[in-house]
Amino acid sequence: MALIETRGMTKVFRTPLKGPGLAGSVKHLFTRRFTDRVAVANVDLTIEAGEAVAYVGPNGAGKSTTIKMLTGILVPTSGEVHANGVVPHKQRIQNARNIGVVFGQRTQLWWDIPVRESLALLKEIHRIPQDRYEATLQSFNELLELGELLPVIGRRLSLGQRMRADLAAALLHDPKILYLDEPTIGLDISVKDRVRAFIKQLIAERGTTVMLTTHDLGDIEDICRRIVIIDEGRIIYDGDLQAVKDTFARERSMHFQLHHPPADPAAIAARVPGVKLVAGEKPEQLGVHFDRFEVSAADVVAAVMTEADVIDFHIDEPAIEDVIRKVYAGQLDLSAAEA
Amino acid sequence: MRRAYVMHAKLGLQQMLAYRAGFFLGLLGNLFFLLSMFYLWRVLLKNPRFTHALGWDWSQMKAYLLIGFITGILVSTFTDYTMANRIRTGDVALDLARPIDYQKARFSETLGVALFEFCTAVSVCAIVVAVFGGMQPPTLQAGLLFTVSLLLVVPLKFGIVYMSGLVCFWTTNYLGVSWSRQAIVNIMSGALVPIVLFPVWLQGVANVLPFQAIVWTPARIYLGTIHGTEAVMWLAIEAAWGVGLWILARLMWKVAVRKLVIQGG
Amino acid sequence: MVVASRIGRPIVLYARCLAVQIKAVLEYQADFWILMMASVLMNLVGFVFLWTIFSKIPDVDGWTFWQVVVIYALVFVAEGVGSLFFEGTWNLAFLVNRGELDFMLLRPVSPISQVMNCAVGINGLGNLLLGGTLIGLSLSHLHIHWTLGRVALALLLLVSAIATKIGLNLATNASAFWIQSPFSGFAFSMHQLGDLARYPITIYASAVQALITVAVPFAFISFFPAAAVFSKNGWRLGGVELPLRWFGLATPLVAVYCCWMGVFLFRRGLRRYESAGN
Incomplete structure (x- = not known):
């Protein structure tokens, strides 16, 4: 059996349908009308040990709900979930020993005590032997630089510091599976x-299985090889990350800042066939869209520099969100990538 | 200027309506208390010693307990709770910046809230009377004086509640302050035990404190144990306490604001 | 080993909470004293009330002053233990409403104990001290013939009474999973219903007696255990003569039932838990 396996996993949130105010609440006691919202529908997911999976989709697609069911926080309305041989919401304590969870928006550290004490408390909770605890902290220290954080009170940590401490807290007991929900949201580049x-x-070193939700293409590209795209609670793509990128994230945009408005834009387009020119907000700005498999960025830069006086330029990579948005709009056919 | 205070009264009423769930749950607590008192006194008043000591019987005791219930609901925890919150979060600085008098604004709010509290308490009383059987109505004169006394409870209780809210300038522990206030008011107003049953020395203490005017004065007027000049005299004492506490609260506010300005809250 | 850790870790968690609380207490000493004083004052007022009444008559429904004080004080003691060691129960509504329960579900310790133990109501100390003093005073006035059996019974009933209160606290607070509000209003109003059990419940109408005996058995926190220790009998409820003392002896069973009910409702509620953001 795979490390994580779900079959027909579904979560329906039931909201009472009631009128405003006290009268509405009382009336609801008798009518008992509800609206059902399907957050996750019939998800079949199989993740092998050692895989790193990106789980993406727009806000409200069911990413967090999926993670919360896999970690045992939420109980599925129907379907099956197994993680490392246990049903997470039924065997919570065994499950807790196997997993580490980091929510980018929230912290599991106690806010009123120093990080050092939070970690020591987690050591007690997970019954980690002293020597292993020290060794683990030591090994984390190089990249997370915990040393400077240990004496800081939980609530005084900056966002970046908090994330570093939270990662350490989630991984102290060396879990087999690490779930990350938006781990880099709001962080600056160096912390990211x-x-x-x-x-x-x-x-690489521990063979930890990682499942991560994110809006940041950089996270996915750096960490994951497999991507699962979810929309309206359903998985619409599950496969290789490179294939998705090659198929859908082909388009690049370059933005140029020029000394003077270009004399003859058509001449630029003529030098590199297949590009699309877009006027910027000011006449001195110019945007160029192109397919990276047909035109190289170097060619575009050369073309523009020949025809105009360039001060500055930058390239936009398409965010995974753009790809996803296109998928919903029906502009992209995912079967093309799977093939 | 006056319109600003009318606005505050309306605002208080609206806030009350918005948080009515909390109010009704609190009311439930008062109701359970009333219930236990009803049953307890019903048993106690079978003993002639109590009827003798109190000077009234079970049907009059019902009126006494209900008066305690109504004045207990009136100006209860809304004012000091909201004040304490704004002081703790520092929002009180915004209130200071407004071009109206802080104390008068809180009093206007309290009046709006009291209207709601009063209506609710009276409705509940009607139900209780229906369940436990009627009681004697007061004479016309007693009824009028009782109404005045009940109205005077509002500024009096406001003074107490407002000052206990101001205490939060010195401590963050509103809960402890509120509990202490409730305990003192409960015993010294006569809500728990009619003051006449106290040992003589404690009666003396109760009579020189403002709290007795919350239950003991209106109840005695209603039941006719004090009437005529004596009743008017106790009404005057009640009114004087209302004014006295108002002035005391002003002084306390001045000290509190100085502390806020100097220490920054 | 497994058993030891099951009990041990909640204690570690509790000890941490206590340490934090003590630090806070040292930081805001005035607050600590205000809260202690308030809880003692509130309970003292009740005591004065009883004392005033009993200065006029020897007994209420066959219960003497010091016997009623025991009933009264048992409520303080049960509430005191509840506040001091299990105050977190009252945070459940907040934890559920804000989704803060999530992290407790991700740790290898029972979420119930994590919720219940992770707060300290220092005012419980005041309740416990006053309640203990009052019980001690009462017992010294009551001239009970203490045999070994009666001492054992009294201790068993005391523990059961406390467990009943804690179980009821958990059960009523588990309503947070159904009522979505950050305040435990329902549990609190039930707690106040429990105040009815501060007097011999025989003074109430049959329906009220039945309510706090069967539906929400608050009477087992105070009245029934006291009745058993004082070997009371002769309880008429709705025209039926009931063996009062036997009800008192059933307190341990009621305690088990209430605790089971609390755990059952918590677990049932957990299935409906929706975390935050939904």
């Missing part, structure tokens, strides 16, 4: 890089 490097190291 450090977090990603840490997770990569974890996968």
Whole structure:
């Protein structure tokens, strides 16, 4: 059996349908009318040990709900879940020994005590022997630089510091599976890089299985080889990350800042066939869209520089969200990538 | 200027309506208390010693307990609870910046809330009377004086509640302050035991404190144990306490604001 | 080993909470004293009330002053233990409403104990001290013939009474899984219903007696255990003569039932738990 396996996993949230105010509440006691919202529908997911899976989709697609069912926080309305041989919501305590969870928006540290004491408390809760505890902290220290965080009170940590401490807290007991829900949200670039490097190291050295939800293409590209796309509670794609990118994330945009408005835009287009020119907000700005498999970025830069006086430029990679958005709009056919 | 205070009264009423769930749960607590008192006194008043000591019987005791219930609901915890919260979070600085008098604004709010509290308490009383059987109505004169006394309870209780809210400038523990206040009011107003049953020295203490005017004065007027000039004299004492506490609260506010300004809250 | 850890870790968690609380107490000493004083004052007022009444008559429904004080004080003691060691129960509504329960479900310790143990109501200390003092005072006035058996019985009933209160607290607070509000209003109003059990319940109408005996058995926190220790009998409920003392002896069973009910409702509620953001 695979490490994580779900069959027909479904979660329906039931909201009472009641009128406003006290009268509405009282009336509801007798009518008992509800609306059902299907957050996750019939999800079959199989994850092998050692895999790193990105789980993506727009807000409200059911990402967090899935993670919460896999970790045993939520009980599925129907279907089966197994993680490392246990049913998470039924055998919570055994399950807790196998998993580590990090929520980007929230912290499991106690906010009123120093990080050191939070970690020591988790050591007691997980019954980690002293020597192993010290060794683990030591091994985390290089990338997470815990030393400077240990004496800080939980609520005084900055977002980046908190994430580093939370990662350590989630991994103290060396879990087989690590769930990360938006781990890099709101972090600055240098912390993001450090977090990603840490997770990569974890996968490489400990063989930890990682499942991560994110909006950041960088996270996915750095860490994962497999991507699962979910929309309206259903899995709409499950497969290789590179295939998705090659198929859908082909388009690049370059944005140029020029000294003067380009004299003859058509001449640029003529030098690199297949590109699309877009006027910027000001006449001195110019956008160029192109398919990276047909035109190289270098060619585009060369073309623009020949025809105009360039001050500055940058490239936009398409965010995975754009890809996903296109999928919903029916502009992309996912079967093309799976083939 | 006056319109601003009318607005505050309306605002208080609206807030009350918005948090009515909490209010009704609190009311339930008062109701359970009333229930236990009803049964307890019903048993106790079978003993002639109590009828003798109190000077009234079970049917009059029912009126006494209901008056305690109504004045217990009136101006209960809304004012000090909201004040304590705003002081703790520092939002009170915004209230200070408004061009209206803080104390008068809180009093206006309290009046709006009291209207709601009063209506609810009276409705509940009607139900209790229906269940436990009627009681004697007061004479016309007693009824009028009782109404005045009940109205005077509002500024009096406001003074107490408002000052206990101001205590939160010195401590973050509103809960402890509120509990202490409730305990003192409960015993010294006569809500728990009619003051006449106290040992003589404690009666003396109760009579020189403002709390007795919350239950003991209106109840005695209603039951006719005090009437005529004596009743008017106790009414005057009740009114004087209302004014006295208002002035005391002003002084306390001044000290509190100085502390806020100097220490930054 | 497994058993030891099951009991041990909640204690570790509790000890941490206590340590934090003590630190806070040292930081805000005035607050600590205000809260202690308030809880003692509130309970003292009740005591004065009883004392005033009993200065006029020797007994209420066959219960003497010191016997009623025992009933009264048992409620303080049960509430005191509840506040001091299991105050977290009252945070359940908040934890459920804000989704804070999530992390407790991700740790290898029973979520029930994590919820219940992770807060300390220092005011419980006041209740416990006053309640203990009052019980001690009462017993010294009551001239009970203490045999070894009666001492054992009294201790068993005391523990059961406390467990009944804690079980009821958990059961009523588990309503948070059904009533979505960050405040435990329902549990609190039930707690106040429990105040009815501060007097010999025989003074109430049959329906009220039945309510706090059967539906929400608050009477087993105070009245029934006291009745058993004082060997009371002769309880008429709705025209039926009931063996009062036997009800008292059933307190341990009621305690088990209430605790089981609390755990059952908590687990049932957990199935409906929706975490935050939904």
